[in-house]
Amino acid sequence: MLPQVIIIGRPNVGKSTLFNRLVGKKLALVDDQPGVTRDRRVGDAEIAGLKFQIVDTAGWEDDDPESLPGRMRKQTEISLVGADVALMVIDARAGVTTLDEEIALWLRNQKVPVVMVANKAEGKSAEPGIYESYALGFGDPVPISAEHGEGVADLFGALWPLLGEGEKVRLEQEAALAAEKKIARQHAKDAAEDLGEEYVEEEVSGPLKLAIVGRPNAGKSTLINRLLGEDRLLTGPEAGITRDSIAVDWKWEDPKTGEMRDIRLIDTAGMRKRARVVDKLEKMAVTDAKLAIDFAEVVVLLLDATLGLEHQDLKIASQVLEEGRALIIAINKWDVAEDASGLFNGIRHALDEGLAQVKGVPLFAVSARTGKGLDTMLSSAFEIRASWSKRVPTSALNRWFDHALDANPPPAPKGKRIKLRYITQAGTRPPRFVVFGTRLEMLPTSYERYLVNGIRRELGFDAVPVRVTLKSAKNPFDPKK
Numbered sequence: 001m002l003p004q005v006i007i008i009g010r011p012n013v014g015k016s017t018l019f020n021r022l023v024g025k026k027l028a029l030v031d032d033q034p035g036v037t038r039d040r041r042v043g044d045a046e047i048a049g050l051k052f053q054i055v056d057t058a059g060w061e062d063d064d065p066e067s068l069p070g071r072m073r074k075q076t077e078i079s080l081v082g083a084d085v086a087l088m089v090i091d092a093r094a095g096v097t098t099l100d101e102e103i104a105l106w107l108r109n110q111k112v113p114v115v116m117v118a119n120k121a122e123g124k125s126a127e128p129g130i131y132e133s134y135a136l137g138f139g140d141p142v143p144i145s146a147e148h149g150e151g152v153a154d155l156f157g158a159l160w161p162l163l164g165e166g167e168k169v170r171l172e173q174e175a176a177l178a179a180e181k182k183i184a185r186q187h188a189k190d191a192a193e194d195l196g197e198e199y200v201e202e203e204v205s206g207p208l209k210l211a212i213v214g215r216p217n218a219g220k221s222t223l224i225n226r227l228l229g230e231d232r233l234l235t236g237p238e239a240g241i242t243r244d245s246i247a248v249d250w251k252w253e254d255p256k257t258g259e260m261r262d263i264r265l266i267d268t269a270g271m272r273k274r275a276r277v278v279d280k281l282e283k284m285a286v287t288d289a290k291l292a293i294d295f296a297e298v299v300v301l302l303l304d305a306t307l308g309l310e311h312q313d314l315k316i317a318s319q320v321l322e323e324g325r326a327l328i329i330a331i332n333k334w335d336v337a338e339d340a341s342g343l344f345n346g347i348r349h350a351l352d353e354g355l356a357q358v359k360g361v362p363l364f365a366v367s368a369r370t371g372k373g374l375d376t377m378l379s380s381a382f383e384i385r386a387s388w389s390k391r392v393p394t395s396a397l398n399r400w401f402d403h404a405l406d407a408n409p410p411p412a413p414k415g416k417r418i419k420l421r422y423i424t425q426a427g428t429r430p431p432r433f434v435v436f437g438t439r440l441e442m443l444p445t446s447y448e449r450y451l452v453n454g455i456r457r458e459l460g461f462d463a464v465p466v467r468v469t470l471k472s473a474k475n476p477f478d479p480k481k
Contacts (some may be wrong), residue, residue, distance in 0.1 A: 011059025207262035216270025
């Protein structure tokens, strides 16, 4: 485990900008208006070889605990539990405010070491604010400009005494684990050679990257909180609470085997119809949700049982499949669904009609409130990821291919024979195949569908998106090729 560093401060002091600077990517949404960040976001950061987890938090506000800002503050307070270091960030140009003093007072009563960070420190106008920060009681402040990358080396100097020893131990453990994996891979290769089989390296590795998507108020954050067994994500009756796509690493105990399995759960903002998205922040949030789909391996599209399946749900599902992600659909709020059997069968039929490119997408009835069906859904997610990542040995693939051609030979339009010679798997995640032959431009789309359906049905690719590309052999006597 990497040490954890928490960024804390009042709204609009540049916490998310600093987070993005340290992770080296624009992961957190950033805007001039305060209160953009609402949930904790975790990322892997590195400064001059020092690796740690950096946590962005919502702006600290003095408000009613039951209000949305009050619940955001509670999330920030919880984030400090188990942290190794806290970075208290102030706006050096604005100087120390009453709210900064309140945050500092709270931090001094915690057991976590604090590094004082004076952000927006470029220019002489920031000097008074830097001097004022000494009064907060955390020693020498680190002046930085998160936007321009100035002062990051000084931040390393402040963090190394607090994190350096743990980093040495982590590097030793990482090297030992890499050596074990190398030995295990070589043993697998040797065993395959002894049996005279083709060695196919396992594609599945690391935690299952599982994104939860859907329309606003479908219960995405509530479902993830139920899985984690804690109020990790901000929830409430207000629509559109989630803005950033938040990834949470978690270990799930498979009830069938008792095995602990790693999952990276990704919560996303609700995706409404494009015509209804007019607010700048909502547009940014929806774009972030689409990027989360690209990052995921398996995507759960969450429906609201009280609303049923709508056209927007089918658009989201089609987008997931077009991006080549494995798709699962879950009907949430099943505990309050009316005519449950009719609802399930109606949605199943509508999906088969509306998602003709992939038949039989897994469909589950779940309840984020009671936990119904969640373990079954997660088991299916691991199974569909295995199919999505599967590689078929070339010999087995072409045996199937020859049988498929014998059972249903390609047509001969206008008396011209289409010759399909062989097939190879070009990649995985999603599975991609290339068919070689001649006159392939004349091959009907229906026959391509026949091949794709056969690959899914007979080679164990189930309901994952499969890509098949047709490629004609080059004619050495054709000057155009």
